[in-house]
Amino acid sequence: MSLRLLLFDVDGTLAETEEGHRAAWNATFAHFGFDWHWDFNTYRDLLQIAGGAERLRHFAPADLSDETIRAMHRAKNARYREAMAAGEIGLRPGVRQLIDAARARDVALGIATTTSRGNVEALIEGTLGRAALGWFSVIACAEDAPEKKPDPQVYRVALARLGIEGADAWAVEDSRNGIIAAVAAGIRVVLTPSLYMAGDDPRGAALVLDDLAAVAPEELLDQLGAG
Ligand code: XBP
Numbered sequence: 001m002s003l004r005l006l007l008f009d010v011d012g013t014l015a016e017t018e019e020g021h022r023a024a025w026n027a028t029f030a031h032f033g034f035d036w037h038w039d040f041n042t043y044r045d046l047l048q049i050a051g052g053a054e055r056l057r058h059f060a061p062a063d064l065s066d067e068t069i070r071a072m073h074r075a076k077n078a079r080y081r082e083a084m085a086a087g088e089i090g091l092r093p094g095v096r097q098l099i100d101a102a103r104a105r106d107v108a109l110g111i112a113t114t115t116s117r118g119n120v121e122a123l124i125e126g127t128l129g130r131a132a133l134g135w136f137s138v139i140a141c142a143e144d145a146p147e148k149k150p151d152p153q154v155y156r157v158a159l160a161r162l163g164i165e166g167a168d169a170w171a172v173e174d175s176r177n178g179i180i181a182a183v184a185a186g187i188r189v190v191l192t193p194s195l196y197m198a199g200d201d202p203r204g205a206a207l208v209l210d211d212l213a214a215v216a217p218e219e220l221l222d223q224l225g226a227g
């Protein structure tokens with residue numbers, strides 16, 4: 001067991017993105033003529049359902065067509081990406097430092113997320129710059145894994161693409177669904193609970209930190225078994 005691959009979740013882990021998603025949803029509801037508004041507590045409950053389109057399907061009346069759900073999800077993501085491009089959301093503390101330290105020690109980096117590739121790219125470009133997309137050996141997202149977390153599919157896809165065993169990888173996650181998904185793929189988890197996930201059950205995580213700045217990056221890589 002060594003650290004060959006560090007897999008990052010995106011929403012809640014690389015950045016506190018969910019307030020961006022929530023604002024974009026609320027603007028989309030108004031645009032489509034609905035008087036719905038997801039406040040913080042409502043959205044926290046809805047986050048139990050992974051995936052934006054799945055979340056809206058769960059919330060919306062049954063007679064709202066799947067086509068409309070898809071159109072609203074696209075509209076939400078267009079607004080969300082505009083906010084990302086405008087630099088409205090930054091990385092969580094310690095993320096950049098851990099990425100830099102891992103690259104310096106030849107630990108491969110990857111992404112395993114429920115959200116779409118376009119949203120991942122918008123976040124990476126808006127925070128680390130376009131060239132940083134090339135720092136990740138694998139980006140596994142909604143388009144690669146239709147079974148969303150807590151299903152382990154996205155983690156299995158990421159491992160399979162690189163031919164790396166779960167035992168040689170660690171995941172950085174923020175949520176209960178994320179822990180369950182990674183552990184089911186045989187991957188150990190560093191949990192950094194996000195705004196919406198604070199107070200959730202951390203069982204299954206091998207290490208729990210307030211955020212990645214809580215431990216110096218070199219020390220953290222040593223703890224995770226980097227060579
Ligand atoms: C995050 C999610 C995502 C985002 C929105 O899960 O559930 O659905 O809220 O993204 P995780 P989309 O961090 O565990 O991957 O609207 O693009 O689905």
Ligand code: MG
Pocket residue numbers: 009010011012013173174175178
């Ligand atoms: Mg997450």
